[in-house]
Amino acid sequence: MNPLSLIVRTVCNVFAWFMVIFGAYIIVHGHLSPGGGFQGGAVVATFIAFLLVAHGGKRLLGWVKEGLFSAVESTGLLIFLGAGLFGISTTFFYNFLAKKGGLFGSVVPLGSNTGVLNSSGTIALMNLAVGLEVVAGLSLIIVYMFKGIRLELDREEESHDR
Amino acid sequence: MNWQIHLPALLIAVPLLGAFAAPAFANRRLRDVWFTVMIAATTVIAFLLWRRVGAEGIVVYVMGGENWHLTLPSGMRLPIRIIMEVDAFSAFMALSGSIVSFAGAIFSLRFLDRTTGGEKFVALYFLLTAGMLGMETTGDLFNFFVFLEIASVASYGLIAFWRNTPEAIEASFKYMLLSTIAALMVLIGVGILYGRYGALNMAAIAKSMQLGLPEKVALALFVAALAMKCGAVPLHMWVPDAYSQAPAGISCFLVSVSQASLYGLFRISFSVYGRALDTPAVAWIIIVFGILSMFIAVVMAVIQKEVKRLMAYHAVSQTGYMLLGVGVGLLALAHPQAMSEYGFTAMQGGIFHIINHAMYKGLLFLTAGSIFYASGTLDLNRLGGLARNMPYTTVMFVVSAAAIAGLPPVNGFVSKLLVYESSFAVHPILTVMALVTSILTLASFVKVFQSAFLGPARARFSEVREVPRSMLVGMTVLLVAILWLSFMPTWSLSRLVGPAAQALVDQAGYIEAVMGSGL
Incomplete structure (x- = not known):
């Protein structure tokens, strides 16, 4: 893909970050509002798609470190599985953090309320883990698909705007 | 705890x-x-x-x-x-x-x-x-x-x-x-x-x-x-x-x-x-799926020239036995007398065939993989004389081919016999189709054995050696399982199936x- 014009690139440089913030919001509020790790992760991964469209594939490949993404993906999955295995003294996937205080363990008051962000125990932790996994996984998918297209076309890229 | x-x-x-x-x-x-x-x-x-x-x-x-x-x-x-x-x-x-x-x-x-x-x-x-x-x-x-x-x-x-x-x-x-x-x-x-x-x-x-x-x-x-x-x-x-x-x-x-x-x-x-199923329709659909799978796939298998493709068609064909056996069981589910007379035997046959098929078809695919690893081709028209260079693979192939063809005493025989004798009670034509399928299976594996392993030594395969030891170990796991199921049919039926x-x-x-x- 060729880089687009200066206007598009500047707009991308500003607004791509808002997608990351919004995706992160969806991930951390996964246990309270619609969405969660997967949906938020998919939104964050549009960051890479933005960069690819605006700045072109050659520069994107210079920025992306595939090994790092792969490591983040595995880390997310291992945290998820680890959160399940930690509860195995009771049962697999037992919510051992809920109602214990601390970062994930606030007790939710009875009756209608707006939701407590650090309640829900391992569910929030697993949302974060899935979020990490999906961000890295979908970013890698975008990169690999782009590489696949380049293999298919088998020609050098050229810019039209500089 | x-x-x-x-x-x-x-x-x-x-x-x-x-x-x-x-x-x-x-x-x-x-x-x-x-x-x-x-x-x-x-x-x-x-x-x-x-x-x-x-x-x-x-x-x-x-x-x-x-x-x-x-x-x-x-x-x-x-x-x-x-x-x-x-x-x-x-x-x-x-x-x-x-x-x-x-x-x-x-x-x-x-x-x-x-x-x-x-x-x-x-x-x-x-x-x-x-x-x-x-x-x-x-x-x-x-x-x-x-x-x-x-x-x-x-x-x-x-x-x-x-x-x-x-x-x-x-x-x-x-x-x-x-x-x-x-x-x-x-x-x-x-x-x-x-x-x-x-x-x-x-x-x-x-x-x-x-x-x-x-x-x-x-x-x-x-x-x-x-x-x-x-x-x-x-x-x-x-x-x-x-x-x-x-x-x-x-x-x-x-x-x-x-x-x-x-x-x-x-x-x-x-x-x-x-038991909520009050019609025999589902059972008959499963049986018909089974009969069609057995017969059509084996006919397709006989004419194949590529080893793994031939085996893949046999995988479809063997699935038919399981569908037939368990389908007959489902047909008899609502009638306790039919269940004790032939239904349970049919289910035992179908379920026994599941594990038998997993073991011998797995081993057959692994031997095909060994042939490919050693000789670089799976085309039956080009293969030949491999038994000289790959004795262990040949033994594995013979045992698993005998099993899939239902030759006694190997395990495929036991489960097929159970399916034959019980499906006969529903309709003889089911048994006839199953038998014909078994014969065609034997025919196609005789073809593979003859053209890949027997025959004069080919000059282009003179460098072929037996596959590495870890691949042989993988195949041996399945060979042991096949032999276990073959020589312990009573144990398998009473404890496993x-x-x-x-x-x-x-x-x-x-x-x-x-x-x-x-x-």
């Missing part, structure tokens, strides 16, 4: 851990160790689970519950959590599948040396194992769909593992298309049942099952989708491509993964619907394990 209560969860967790950590092992030697250790651990867990189910009856496990056996939390009429429910049939399938998975993994260690991307192969292989075992042990319909998807997605990647060949990409794409359709049909079926009963647990649905139009639609969707996934004619078109293009270790394992769909078909028709068939028939026991006897 006894750690063995967690076996159903560990059966899923261990292969998932293997998959998630696999990308970290860039070093080839470490990766091989990780692959072997984790897959061996999975097999041991499956064996322990099978032994525990044999001793204690149905094992349940509530995921994330306050207690592993708290299936109905106080005041609830329906189970709300994901429940693993492992009865003798599930444990039998998990044991059979994990043995094949172990053999395929050991075989693949050296097989992959010639390619890159080994860590992705290992990760996908573990995911496929987890998906298959999950399908076979879960007691929850939606969970079944999830594991079905995990297994399918892992197999797309593995079938197209040699992505530089356009045929592999095509096979994977075809499988992806059909699997997606099948998975969506399963999902719609699950949705219909959820809408009717507000539950996803199989036992809970089975308890309140009233056969109406929505239930019939859901059943039709399940039967069509799962028959497609297990590769029964007329929905078999993905099988020859997928099995013949995948690496040999994967072809071997895919046989067992398709059998997990077969498991789903039997589980849904026996345990979820079971009989309880599994009994568990499938005993719908009330399946419901009671989750729902209790009250309500």
